[in-house]
Amino acid sequence: MNLGNKMILVVDDEPRTRQGIKQTLEVWATGRYTVETADNGIEARERLLRERVHLLITDVRMPEVSGLDLIRSLEGQTRKPVVIVISGYAEFEYVQQALQLGAVNYLLKPLDKGELLQVVEAALKRGEEEQRREKLEKLVDHKLLEMDPERSGMGEPVKEALVYVEQHLQEQLSMAEVAGLIHLNASYFSVLFKEQTGVPFSEYVSRLRVQRAKEMLLQTRMSIGEIGERVGYRTDKYFIKVFKSLEGMSPSRYRQQMGDRQTEIQ
Template identity: 80%
Template sequence: MSLGSKKILIVDDEPRTRQGIKQTLEVWAGGRYVVETADNGVEARERLLHEQVHLLITDVRMPEVSGIDLIRSLKERPRQPVVIVISGYAEFDYVQQAMRLGAFNYLLKPLDKAELLQVVEAALKQEEEVQRREKLEKLVDPKLFQIDPDGSGMGEPVREAITYVEQHLQEQLTMAEVAARIHLNASYFSVLFKEQAGVPFSEYLSRLRIQRAKEMLLQSRLSIGEIGERVGYKTDKYFIKVFKSLEGISPSRYRNQHIEDNQTEIQ
C-alpha cells in the first residue's frame, strides 16, 4: 500500500481547530496522505463504517456522538485506525477514558504545531508496524509457529537439525542425511523429531520450504521456477504440487491473490 493512499480523518466541531489541523497536515504530508475532515461525530461514525481510515484525530467532546463514542464504535471493525484525541485542560478525565479504550496519544488545546506533527508521525509509524505484523501473521504456517526450538521440550539434537535445515533449505535434503549430520540413526531421529517438533520431519521440511516460498512470492519478482529452486525443489511441477497440497492454490494464484487484496485495501 502506498503512502499516498492512506487516509487521515480529523473530527472536530470547532471549524477553526478542524481546518487548522487539516492545513498543517496537508503542508507536512505534501501529498503523501489524504487528509479529510468531519465536523461532527455522527458523520465521522458513518464514514468510519464505510471507509478505510488509517489515522483518526478526534475531539473528545462533541454533541450527539463524542470522540469516546467513536473509539468505542471502532471495536467492531476488523482493521482499526490509530487514534489521537484532542481535548481542553478541563476535559482530562475524557482523555483518560480514551487512553483506556486504546487511543494512541492525546493533544491539549491550544494545539502546538510541532507537537501535532511529532505525535502524528509516531502514530503513523505504529499503524505501519501493526499492518506489517498482520501481514506476517497471515503468512506464517500455524504448525511451524507452534515449533519452538528454544522451548524446554526441544532437545539439542532436534534443535541442531532445525538449524541445519533452515541454513541448507535450497539443497536436496533427506532425513537420513540430516540425521547423519547430527550423528543419529535415521529411524531414531524420525521418532525423536516427531515427538519433540509435533510433526514428522518430512512434513516439517515441506512446510518450511513452502513458508519461505510464500515470503519470496510476495517480496520478490522471481519466477515460480526460480523460487521453487531456491527452496529446494528440482522441478516446477513438484514445487507447485506440494504448494497446492498445503495452501490449496497454486503459487502464481497465491501471488496474484495477495496483489488483488492489496489493491482492494488501497481503494
C-alpha cells in the same frame, strides 16, 4: 478523495478547530498525506467503514456519536487507524477512557500548532512500527523459530537432519532417506525428531517449505508454480493446498495482502 496517499481524518464539530487542524497538517504534509475532515461522528464512522484511514484525530465529545463511540466502532477492524483525541481541560475523564480504548495520545484545546505536529508525527511513526510488527508476525513461522539447535538441546543426528533438509529443500525428501543418511532406523528417527523439535518430520518440512515460499512471494516476481517447484512441490495444486493449510489463504492471496502492507509501510 484519497488517491493513494495515506489518509488523516480530522473529526470535530467546531468548524474553526477542524479547519485549523486541516490547514496546519496540509502545509506540513506537503502531499505525503491526504487530510480529510468530518464535522460529526456519524459521517466519520461511515468513512471509517468505507475508506482506509491511517490516522484519526477526533474530538472526544460530539453530539450523537462521540469520539469515544468512534474508537469503540473500530474494534474488530483488521486495519485500525492510529487515534489521537482532542479535548477541553474539563473533559480529561473522557481522555482517560479514550486512552484505555486504544488512543495513543491526546491534545488539549486550544491547540498549539507545534504540539499538534509533534503528536501527529509520533502517532504516524507508531502506526508504521505496528504495521511492521504485524508483517513480521505474518511472515515468520514461530514453530520454526522455536527450533534453535543451539538452545534447545538437540542431539547431533537431529541437527544434521535439519541442515540436510534446509540444503535439499527443492528435492523430494522422505523421512526414510534422511534417517538413512544419518545412519538411524526410520522409526527411531521419527520419534527422536518429534521429541527434540516438537513437530513431526513431515510437518517440519512443510513448514520450512512454506516459510521459504512466503519469502519468495514477497521478494520475487516468480509465478506460484515456479515458487512451488523451488521449494520442493511437484504440482501447483499440492503446493497451494499445503500453503493454505498452514497460512489460511492461498499463496496468491498472501502475496497480494502482504505486498499491499509492504507498499503502505514504505
